Amino acid sequence: MKVKIKHIEWRDGRPRFKPGPGLREKGHKPQDLKHPNGRWFTQGEALDWSNEFVRALTAAKAENVPAAFPAVPVMARKKTPAVYPVSKLMDEWLKSPRVLCKAPATIKDYKQKTRVIENHDPDLWAAEVLALDQTICYGLYEDLWTSRGLATARGALVVLGMAIKWGMRSGRLKGLSINPARDLDMQQPDPRARFLTKEEFDCLVATAEGEKFRRIDIADMLFCGVWTSQRQYDRLHLKQSAFRNGRFVLRQNKTSAIVNPPVATPYQARLDAALERRNSKGVISPYAHLNENTWAPWNDYTYRNLFSDIRAEAAKKIPTIKTVMEKDLRATGVTWMALAGNTLPQICAVSGHSLQGAHMILKHYLALHPEMATTAIGNLVTWYEGGGSSDLAI
Known part of the structure; x- marks a missing residue:
């Protein structure tokens, strides 16, 4: 007015x-x-x-003279800088409690995806967040898809959307009513569908313990991966105090999910043997697994390098092992439990997966698995011949 x-x-x-x-x-x-x-x-x-x-x-x-028009000076207009550029949003989001409460690996992943945006499009990085719209964000997504691949493109836009959502909720983006990096109908990359066969697993264990490496401690970690179905970080930092009355209790670092399953017999045998070796050296440590070359807790770098060397050697005997990644140990545990006839809720009680997460792992390579099909038909025949009822209970 x-x-x-x-x-x-x-x-x-x-x-x-x-x-x-x-x-x-x-x-x-x-x-x-x-x-x-x-x-x-x-x-x-x-x-x-x-x-x-x-x-x-x-x-x-x-x-008694005519009045003249007054002169009004022209005020020079300064160029308005970006009030809140994308660079500042991402920096403040990464320093926020919302992000800092995450696991170190998660924070590192967020920072890597942030750098992808910064390096790919410096102009967008310097642009005002309020100037973004879905067209711009979708263009960034397709550019990254072309140049860096679908997984990188999707990851970068997801992180951008998370930062904008935080900016909107924290009052930094009051002029924005819709998150321009959301609902872009992005494609899902093909999930990694890889689990170890029993032959591949046994070959890795034998190679780790064999003449060339003599790393029983790595073989123990292989057993830990498959027989607990936990993430690498949680396995490397597993404490002896977690084991009580034949079970282990663990709060997962990434999701804070708590699991408390029994310790599988093959894994328990490994733990007992490791404890004997430790006691014979007079080593006292709260950790369940140690690097037995130094008797110190495992660090990620040493463990990953040893795993890579052992995998390369094992692949000389079974070539398919060269495609195995360390994280496949967890998926192997989930898959083997499914092949053993366990239900999704039972599997999740061990691995800590959500039902959706476990389903995503299983659906890509179990649908046509012959053992699963055999079990399914066997259960059907047992139900039918046992007089199973198909009436609905009301």
Whole structure:
């Protein structure tokens, strides 16, 4: 709403000098109030102009001369910088409690995906967040898909969407009502569908314990991976205090899910043998698994390198092993439990997966697995021949 200013009327929000009959008789004519560069007067400038004109009229009346139009100086407009660029949003989001409470590996992953955006599109990185829309974000997604692959593109846009969502909720993006990085209908990359056969697993164990490596401690970690179905970080940091009354209790580092399954007999035998070796050396440590070359807790770097070396050697005997990744040990545990006839809830009680997560692992390579099909038909025959009822219980 515009205030009333003497001698000025407003047309579509723009000021115009409107002289009354007396002023028109003295030669004044209506005119737009603009600066020489074509910019319209602001409301404040129009008020200043009116006040100056009234003073000029008063002075001219006293001197009995025509009043001159006042001069209103043109105020130079500064170039408006980006108020809240993408770079600042991402930096503040990464430093927020929302992110800092995550596991170190998760934070590292977020930072890597953030750098993908920064390196791929410096202009977007410096642009104001409020200038983003779904068209721009989808264009970034397709550019990254073409140049870096679908998984990288999807990951980068997911992280951008998370940061914008945080910015909206924290009040940093008050002018944004819709998250432009959400609902982009992005493609899902093909999931990794890999689990070890019993032959592959036995070959890895034998190679680790064999003449070339003599790393029983790595073989123990292989058993831990398959027979607990836990993530690498949780396995490397597993404490002896987690084992109680034939079970182990663990709060997973990534999701905080708590699992408390029994210790499988093959894995328990490994733990007992490791404890004997440790006691014979007089080593005292709270960790369940140690690097027995140093008798210190495992670090990620050493463990990953040893696993890679052992995998390469084992692949000389069974070539398919070269495609095995360390994280496949967990998927192997989940898959073997399914092949043993366990239900999804039973599997999740051991691995800590959500039902959806376990289903995603299994659905890509169990549907046509002959052992699963055999079990299914066997169960069906048993139910049918046992007089199973198909009536609904109401």
